[in-house]
Structure formats: C-alpha cells, structure tokens
Amino acid sequence: MSSSPVPRRELKDKAVDLLLSDQFVLYLSIFYVLLLAPFLPMLVTPANLVNVLSNMWPLLIVAIGQTFVLAIGGIDLSQGAAIALTSVLGAVLITGAADPATFANTPIWGWLLTDAGGPLAGVDHGVVLAIAAMLVAAVVIGLINGMAVAMFAMPAFIVTLVAMMIFSAFALWLTQSGNVANLPDDFIRLGRGDIVSVYFGAKEEAKIARRAIYSLVTYPMVIAMCVALAAHMLLNRTVFGSQVLAIGMNRKAAEISGVRVRRIIIAVFVLSAVCAMIGGLLFAARLEAGRPTLGGGSFLLDVIGAAVIGGTSLFGGKAKVIWTFFGVMFYVIMASSLSAMNLSAFQIDMVKGGIILCAALLDVLRTRLKRERVR
Amino acid sequence: MKRFRQISFGLALAASTVGFGSTASAANICFAFQDLETEFWVASHKAIVETLTEMGHSVIERNATEDVNRQLEQVRDCVAQGVDGIILIPQDGESAVTIVKEATSNDVPIVVFNRPPANNDNGVIVVADNAAIAETAAGFVLEQAIAAAPSDAKLHAVVIVGDLGDTNAIQRKKGFEAAVAKFPERFDVTEVASDWDAATALANLEAAVTAKPKIDAMFTSSDFLFPTIRSVLEPRGMWKKSGEEGHIPLAGLDGDATACKLIKEGYVDATGVQDLYFEAEASVNAIVKAIEAGETDPNEVIADPGFALTTANLAEREMDMWGCKLLAEGFLDN
Numbered sequence: 001m002s003s004s005p006v007p008r009r010e011l012k013d014k015a016v017d018l019l020l021s022d023q024f025v026l027y028l029s030i031f032y033v034l035l036l037a038p039f040l041p042m043l044v045t046p047a048n049l050v051n052v053l054s055n056m057w058p059l060l061i062v063a064i065g066q067t068f069v070l071a072i073g074g075i076d077l078s079q080g081a082a083i084a085l086t087s088v089l090g091a092v093l094i095t096g097a098a099d100p101a102t103f104a105n106t107p108i109w110g111w112l113l114t115d116a117g118g119p120l121a122g123v124d125h126g127v128v129l130a131i132a133a134m135l136v137a138a139v140v141i142g143l144i145n146g147m148a149v150a151m152f153a154m155p156a157f158i159v160t161l162v163a164m165m166i167f168s169a170f171a172l173w174l175t176q177s178g179n180v181a182n183l184p185d186d187f188i189r190l191g192r193g194d195i196v197s198v199y200f201g202a203k204e205e206a207k208i209a210r211r212a213i214y215s216l217v218t219y220p221m222v223i224a225m226c227v228a229l230a231a232h233m234l235l236n237r238t239v240f241g242s243q244v245l246a247i248g249m250n251r252k253a254a255e256i257s258g259v260r261v262r263r264i265i266i267a268v269f270v271l272s273a274v275c276a277m278i279g280g281l282l283f284a285a286r287l288e289a290g291r292p293t294l295g296g297g298s299f300l301l302d303v304i305g306a307a308v309i310g311g312t313s314l315f316g317g318k319a320k321v322i323w324t325f326f327g328v329m330f331y332v333i334m335a336s337s338l339s340a341m342n343l344s345a346f347q348i349d350m351v352k353g354g355i356i357l358c359a360a361l362l363d364v365l366r367t368r369l370k371r372e373r374v375r
Numbered sequence: 376m377k378r379f380r381q382i383s384f385g386l387a388l389a390a391s392t393v394g395f396g397s398t399a400s401a402a403n404i405c406f407a408f409q410d411l412e413t414e415f416w417v418a419s420h421k422a423i424v425e426t427l428t429e430m431g432h433s434v435i436e437r438n439a440t441e442d443v444n445r446q447l448e449q450v451r452d453c454v455a456q457g458v459d460g461i462i463l464i465p466q467d468g469e470s471a472v473t474i475v476k477e478a479t480s481n482d483v484p485i486v487v488f489n490r491p492p493a494n495n496d497n498g499v500i501v502v503a504d505n506a507a508i509a510e511t512a513a514g515f516v517l518e519q520a521i522a523a524a525p526s527d528a529k530l531h532a533v534v535i536v537g538d539l540g541d542t543n544a545i546q547r548k549k550g551f552e553a554a555v556a557k558f559p560e561r562f563d564v565t566e567v568a569s570d571w572d573a574a575t576a577l578a579n580l581e582a583a584v585t586a587k588p589k590i591d592a593m594f595t596s597s598d599f600l601f602p603t604i605r606s607v608l609e610p611r612g613m614w615k616k617s618g619e620e621g622h623i624p625l626a627g628l629d630g631d632a633t634a635c636k637l638i639k640e641g642y643v644d645a646t647g648v649q650d651l652y653f654e655a656e657a658s659v660n661a662i663v664k665a666i667e668a669g670e671t672d673p674n675e676v677i678a679d680p681g682f683a684l685t686t687a688n689l690a691e692r693e694m695d696m697w698g699c700k701l702l703a704e705g706f707l708d709n
Contacts, residue, residue, distance in 0.1 A: 047455035055448050101549065102539045105566070177570045178539050181469040181493060211454060211481040283444055289469040297442045339452050345438040345445075
C-alpha cells in the first residue's frame with residue numbers, strides 16, 4: 001500500500017517527459033498510424049506512403065520559413081502570395097508558349113510574354129536564371145515585410161496581411177488570372193521527378209505497371225531535406241538562431257543584450273519568403289504551371305497548423321526545425337487518413353481546425369509543465 | 376431538405392429515362408470534382424453519383440474545394456487506393472492535363488467531365504461545343520439590340536468572361552466574339568472579368584456599369600452570374616423585363632434553373648444549354664466501358680452539341696433544358 005505513490009509519480013514523470021520530448025509528435029504519428037491501420041489498411045500501403053511523402057515536401061519547406069517567423073513571435077500571412085507571385089514570375093520567364101486568347105490582355109503581353117513563350121524559353125540554363133529571378137522577387141517581398149515590421153514596429157499580422165493582399169492581387173493582375181503552362185521538363189522534374197524508384201516482387205512480365213513502381217528518392221525530397229538540414233543548423237546550431245529565439249522570448253531583453261534585433265527580424269522575413277518561393281517552385285513544378293492562385297484557400301492554415309502541431313510556440317521563443325518536420329508529417333498523415341475515411345473536404349477542414357486548436361492548447365500545457373519543472 | 380429530395384427524384388427520373396449503360400461487374404470509381412458552387416455542378420454531381428450507385432458501382436467522392444494541388448493529391452490518393460477508374464471535373468484546363476497524365480501514367484482510365492484539358496492527348500473528354508452554343512445565345516441578344524436601335528447607331532455590349540485558364544471560358548468568349556463579328560462596326564464591347572467568382576464579377580461589373588451605363592446587350596459566360604447581374608442592374612433601374620422601357624437584352628450559358636425562371640419572367644432573353652444529362656450519361660458509360668474493356672488510356676472526345684433556349688423557342692424546347700426540368704420539379708422553391 002505504501003509503495004504505490006512512487007510508481008504513480010514515476011509514471012506521471014514519464015508522461016511529462018514524453019509530452020516535453022522533441023519526438024512527441026513523431027510518437028503521436030506512429031501511434032495514430034498503428035491505431036488506424038487495422039481499419040484503414042491502405043494507410044500503410046507503399047503507394048499511400050509515397051503519396052504522404054510527396055505531399056510533405058513542399059509544405060515542409062514553406063512551414064520551415066513560417067517556423068522562423070513564429071520563433072520571433074511573429075506570423076507571416078504573405079507566404080501564399082509569395083508563392084503565387086514567384087511561381088507566376090518564374091513560369092512566365094521560361095514558358096515555351098502562351099495562348100493569346102488567355103494572355104493578350106495581360107500587361108506583360110508583347111514585351112515579356114508572347115505566343116512563342118517567355119524570354120528564357122529554350123535558353124541555356126534558362127531554368128536556373130528563372131529560379132534566380134524568383135529568388136530575387138522573394139527576397140524583395142521578405143525585405144518589404146521585414147523592414148515594415150522591424151523599422152516601423154508595425155505588427156507582423158497586419159503587415160503580412162496587407163502584403164498578402166497586394167502581392168496576390170499583383171500576381172492575378174500580371175496574368176489576368178491565367179495559368180502559365182508549357183514549362184520545360186527540367187523545371188517540371190524538380191516537382192515530380194524520381195531519382196530512385198523501387199518495385200517490390202518478382203519481375204514476371206516484360207513490362208511492369210507504372211502504379212506498381214514506387215518513388216523512393218525524389219527531387220522534391222532532396223530539395224526539402226537540404227532546406228530542412230540547412231534551416232536546422234541555422235536555427236539550432238548558430239548564434240543567429242539563438243538570437244532569433246531570444247527575440248521571440250523577450251525582444252527588449254534581446255536588444256539590451258546587444259542583439260541587432262532589426263536585422264534579425266528582416267533576415268527572418270526574407271528567409272520566410274525564400275522558403276515560400278522554394279515550396280512554391282515545387283508546387284508549380286508538380287502542377288506543371290505557374291498559378292496566380294497558388295497558396296490561396298486554406299493553404300496558410302496547413303502551414304501554420306503544421307508548425308504549431310510540431311510544437312513551435314505561437315508566442316515565440318520556442319521553435320525547432322525537427323518539430324516542424326514531425327508536425328508536417330503528422331498533418332499530412334492525418335489529412336491522408338481523413339481522406340481515406342471518405343470524409344468530405346469540409347469535414348476534413350473542421351477536423352484539421354480542431355487538431356490545430358488542440359495543438360495550441362498543448363503548447364500552453366507544455367509551457368506550464370516546463371515552468372513547473374524549472375521550479 | 377425538400378429541395379434535396381426534389382433534386383434526387385428528378386435526377387433519378389432523368390437517369391432512368393436516358394437509359395445508362397448496363398453493368399457487368401461492380402467497379403470502384405473515384406469521382407474527383409473541383410467544387411459544387413453552381414447549380415450546374417450540383418446537378419451534374421447528383422446525376423453522376425446516383426447513376427453509378429444505381430449501376431452497382433462504389434463511388435469515392437473527392438471535393439477539392441477549388442484547390443488544384445489538393446485535387447492532384449486526391450487523385451493520387453484514389454490511385455493509391457486502387458480505384459478502377461476516375462471521373463474528373465478539373466478546376467481548369469492546365470491542371471486537367473497534369474491530373475489526366477497522373478492517372479493514365481498509373482494505368483487508371485480517366486474521363487474528364489465538361490471542363491476539358493488544355494490538350495486532348497489523354498483520357499476521355501466529354502465537353503459541350505461551348506463556342507457554338509455561346510455564339511447562338513449571344514447572337515440572339517445582339518440581334519435584338521440591333522433591331523431596337525437606329526440603323527447607324529453604335530451599340531455597347533458587355534461580356535462577362537470566366538476564368539481564362541479554363542478552356543470553356545475561352546471558348547465561350549470566342550463564341551461571343553464570333554457573334555459580334557457578324558455585325559461589323561456595330562458594337563463597342565466591354566469585357567468584364569469574373570474568374571468564375573461571383574464577388575469578382577460583382578466588383579468588376581459595378582465598375583463597368585458605372586463607367587459606361589448605356590448598355591444595349593449583355594452576355595454572361597455562365598448562368599450562375601445572373602443574380603450578380605441583377606444585383607448590379609436593379610438598384611440602377613436597369614433590370615427590366617422584355618417589352619419594358621430600358622430592358623437590356625441579356626443572355627447566358629449553362630441552362631440552369633435560374634436562367635429558365637428568368638427567361639420565363641422576361642428578364643433574360645436567351646441561354647446556351649449544355650445537355651447535362653447527356654454529358655453525365657456519356658461520362659458514366661465511357662468510364663464503365665473502359666474498365667470493362669481493360670483499357671487504361673482510352674482517348675476520345677465526346678461532344679455535346681447543345682443548343683440555345685430563347686424567348687422565341689421557349690414553348691417548344693423548354694423541357695429539353697435541364698434547368699427547366701429542375702425548375703418544374705420545384706428546384707427553386709423554398
């Protein structure tokens with residue numbers, strides 16, 4: 001009788017350890033899949049796992065950018081607009097043909113875009129140059145956001161909300177809502193190209209059906225992993241990363257400690273826009289068109305939701321790229337499972353909203369538990 | 376609820392009367408659609424789902440809520456689930472090309488309903504002859520405008536165009552332009568962009584009407600914008616019945632229940648009609664045929680010739696229009 005409180009306390013400590021662990025969302029994802037797999041066996045089929053991974057990579061890159069902004073206690077609502085604008089810009093430069101019926105009334109027709117395509121169509125390294133142009137555009141967007149927030153002390157919410165309106169409208173105006181297709185194969189490969197594919201089973205027929213061949217290593221995977229690794233090093237292994245988190249914890253204290261707060265804030269918004277551009281590049285490549293409507297709808301909910309589910313605090317000062325990785329993974333697995341349950345798109349969005357709310361509450365709980373432990 | 380029951384009954388009746396193909400074995404069919412925002416899409420969705428279900432096939436429904444990336448992911452999910460075939464209503468022509476390629480490269484037959492891909496290289500495409508239908512409907516109201524004006528008067532026509540990333544929108548615009556070209560030098564045309572969005576259409580039409588309020592004829596690329604047009608014209612005293620002073624000859628395209636009602640009331644003069652039931656039947660039959668034949672990449676264009684319902688042929692052709700059938704069944708009743 002007298003020994004029972006000790007194991008109970010140990011159990012409670014272990015539960016708290018688990019909750020505070022970096023891998024909590026990973027464990028949650030594994031538990032979620034194991035729980036559902038008997039009822040939804042397609043969840044663990046190779047084809048579905050390939051889909052889950054494929055859907056993860058672009059979202060992961062954008063969410064990493066958002067993680068940096070959340071880490072300073074901000075928010076970037078303009079990521080969707082950055083995706084739209086940069087995808088349209090890149091596509092316009094490299095498209096091989098444009099239909100006058102769609103684009104003749106656009107402001108870029110005749111001087112930038114013609115029926116023979118964009119200025120970099122067929123040019124050596126045209127894709128690289130187009131990506132460089134997209135990068136410049138993203139940096140400009142990030143600079144505008146960052147400078148407005150850092151120099152004028154404007155709230156990130158309103159600055160990026162306005163930026164979202166302006167840049168998405170600008171993207172729509174540029175193409176008059178037209179989608180820019182006919183992109184070169186080199187560009188499309190970045191969004192859907194396989195590097196290593198696998199086939200399970202004996203080769204009994206001369207031709208293996210395409211649906212039996214699974215993508216293992218893809219270009220989006222390599223790009224996303226490189227971005228994630230670089231971001232992880234930057235946020236969690238450098239002085240810059242420490243300063244980002246310090247600003248999120250207490251901006252005044254960071255300033256007094258000699259952190260160049262304005263520069264860091266500007267750099268963070270530039271990083272966010274650049275991540276949005278890279279994610280947008282993958283979206284445009286997988287959809288084989290630059291689209292002024294990319295990044296619209298509930299996309300931002302997915303991005304912020306995935307980062308928050310991972311454990312990044314909405315109050316700033318607490319963020320890890322690995323958390324965002326697990327958050328995106330859980331988010332995509334959840335979306336896949338809800339779809340497999342044949343729920344409607346509206347029901348899926350409601351469930352997603354509920355889970356993001358739970359994640360935000362969990363963030364409050366984890367913060368409290370950490371404080372109690374420190375005491 | 377009452378409306379739902381009425382739609383169900385009407386479409387079940389329609390499905391039984393058009394005589395959809397017989398079923399040999401139950402198939403698993405993915406029906407991926409971009410949204411159900413307008414009467415046309417709601418009625419199409421009901422017709423396709425109910426018909427497939429009645430034939431004994433199971434239907435996996437996926438609504439992309441107008442998000443092309445989500446639709447691509449949904450189709451990939453369907454392929455991963457091992458569906459036998461896919462019926463697709465894409466968001467636009469470019470995304471249709473990508474999604475059709477995704478399905479056919481995975482050896483899953485696909486039928487594209489009503490909104491065609493930017494190229495016809497893969498899949499079965501069921502589509503209305505939008506240019507011809509638009510030309511007929513628009514031509515009717517342009518002729519009315521000319522008949523009502525002095526012979527040398529320069530007239531002003533307004534065309535509300537859809538999302539020009541959608542082949543249907545382009546074809547409808549071309550149809551309108553062909554109708555205008557029959558009357559050289561008679562019309563100044565104001566083009567109003569809608570992007571297939573009522574709010575966008577409202578803002579742009581408000582601006583156009585404010586800038587140039589004298590309008591002699593108007594053509595909207597889709598009937599779902601008639602309530603939007605009404606909300607712009609009515610406060611300005613420009614929403615008049617045919618025969619009343621100041622009536623603007625007005626035409627649309629789709630053939631929905633609202634258009635039918637407005638033609639009967641005299642506010643609208645013509646609408647191009649897509650034969651929804653023919654297109655639904657053709658789509659269902661094409662996918663079932665491909666599955667039964669083991670065809671993984673059937674490639675065919677099935678054309679819906681359509682027609683224009685006007686105030687002149689309303690008495691004879693009313694019940695050929697799907698919207699009028701729904702209207703008769705009480706679709707717009709509360």
